Amino acid sequence: MEIDPWASKGIKNYDEICEKFGLEKIDSTKLPNPTHLHRRGIIFAHRDLDSIFNAKKAGKPFGVLSGLMPSGQMHLGHKMVIDQAKWxxxxxxxxxxxxxxxxxHATRGLSLEKCRKYAIEEYISNYAGMGLNPEKTSIYFQSERPIVQKMGFTLGTKTNLSEMEAIYGFSGKTSLAHVQSPLVQAGDIVHPQLEEYGGLRPIVVPVGIDQDPHIRLTRGMVSKTNWFNVNQNKSGxxxxxxxxxxxxxxxxxMRDDGGVDKNQRKIIVDKAISAINKAGYNEINSNPKHGTIDIKDATPENQNEIQYQLLSLERQLGGMGLMQPSSTYHQFAVGMTGGKMSSSQPETTIFLNDSMKNIEKKIKSSFSGGQATVEEHRxxxxNPDVDVAYQYLRYFFEEDDKELGNIKDEYMSGKLLTGEIKSxxxxxxxxxxxxxxxxxxxNQHLIKDFLN
Structure with missing residues (x-):
């Protein structure tokens, strides 16, 4: 099973995805104020989400990074990501x-001017009506933030073409601009940790499962930049x-001849121990020669706070000091015709600028899970699993779990007809x-605030 961020086919077995790529399942009962997307298992998996909630619990800052591809109209699938960002x-x-x-521009051949027009008219104008707080929201264009590209290229020294081919399936026919674009995305993901954009803090990226290759690449590159590796030992x-x-x-x-400068090594180990002490851990054994420090009174549950102090030290010493991004993953909503949603195929989705007449027409023409005749349906x-009208109620339009359950039961029993559930x-x-x-x-006046 392969995942392509640019052309993923329909994914049906999400459990298999979790197992193959090492994702952790989300337990909505442990989340604060879970949305219907969490309660219904639509947002189903994560990487390192604990770092976000540990920061929240400690009263420390955390951030959310999302993105938009300015190549078409905003539809309900895009809305789902912004709903998560707002949460x-x-x-x-x-x-x-x-x-x-x-x-x-690189992958779809659009001019930067056209991209800007799409972004503002189709996306940011809709964000203004979705409840995002402009005082805590920053929207930027990749082309206008050079540090993103710089960080992408810097991180790119920690990967190679073989790894990119393994993650993305690139071939000899892949354009170099296409190969470069994941590095720019990595720059997008990590640069909010820079001091001028909020400083060192955990960042979570809510995405559809097809975007996980970008997360895996970024996490791998970031981990290779870290000067202090924090791992669980055999003692736990x-x-x-x-x-x-x-x-x-x-x-x-390290000396030029490959030997160890004992004095300098002791200095750096002592600084690391001091950073660990700041996190509240004092039962420490160190081996400066081998460059290891054992923390006897810390477990994996304490890893985030210790890593934060060590990354802060790394920055003081001149390193990048970056946290690996966290991520959450949502399932794909089915398209109106039973396949994938696509901005380039208007009949497959509901756009946020659709008229009421168009919405009604699309839903009434949507793929049905009903039987061929009324008698057979009764x-x-x-089948609600394939019925688009039911699935759109489940994903987007019915937040009451009890009411959704009643609709499902009546539809499965035959009491509710196809035309009725569509209505x-x-x-x-x-x-x-x-x-x-x-x-x-x-809220159109807020657009300029989002872009400041």
Whole structure:
């Protein structure tokens, strides 16, 4: 099973995805104020989400990074990502949104001017009606933030073409601009940790499962930049290991002849121990010669706070000092025709600028899970798993779990007919869209605040 961020086919077995790529399942009962997307398992997996909630619990800052591809209209699938960003923002996080105009230019042949027009008219104008707080939201264009490209190229020294081919399936026919775009995305993901963009803090990236290759690449490159590796040892405690790199050999006490400068090595180990002490851990054994520090009173649950102190030290010493990004993953909503949603195929999705008439037409024409005749449907019932109207209620338009359960039961029993469940969906969808259009119109003045 392969995942392609640019052309993923329909994914059906999410458990297999989790097992193959090492994702952790999300337990919605352990989340603060879970949304219907969490409760229904639509947001189903994560990488290192604990670092976000540990920061929240400690009253420390955390951020959210999302992005938009300015190559078409905003549809309900895109809305789902912003809903997640808003949820994290409501929990106390700041939100950064990247407009991937360079990627759209490289992979889809759009001019930067057209990308800007799409971004503002189709996306940011809709964000204004979705409740994001402009005082805690920053939206930028890749082409206008050179540090993103610089960080992408810097991180790129920690990977190679073989790894990129393994992650993305690149071949000899892949353009170099396409190969470069994941590095720019990595720059997008990590640069909010720079001092001028909020400083060192955990960043979570909510994405569809097809974007996990970008997360894996970025996490791998970031981990290779870290000067202090924090790992669990055989005793279940934590061990710190010095990571000797081309740009830190002298600081880490390495001589030109490959030997160890004992005095310098002791200095760096003592500084690391001092940083660990700041996190509240004091039962420490160190081996400066081998560059290891064992923390006997720390377990993997304490890794985030210890790593934060060591990354702060790394920055003081001249390193990048970056945290690996966290991520959450949501399942794909089915397209109106039963396949994938696509901005380039209007019949497959509901756009946020669709008229009520178009919404009604699309839902009434959508793929059904009902039977061929009324009599057969009454006898056998419908299949909500493939029924688009039911799935859109589940994903977007019915937040009441009990009401959704009643609709599902009545549809499966045959009491609720295909036309009737579509009518329910039309009513809920148009009601939501009317309200959204009103909020969007009322808040157009916020666009400039998002872009400042």
């Amino acid at each position: 994290f923002q409501d929990l106390g996080g700041d939100v950064t949104i990247a407009v991937a105009d360079l990627e759209a 405690n934590l061990t710190i290991g010095l990571s000797i790199q081309d740009n830190n050999q002298e600081i880490m006490g 006898a056998k019932g419908g 329910v969906c039309v009513e809920k969808a148009t009601s939501w869209m009317k309200k959204h259009h009103e909020l969007k119109d009322q």
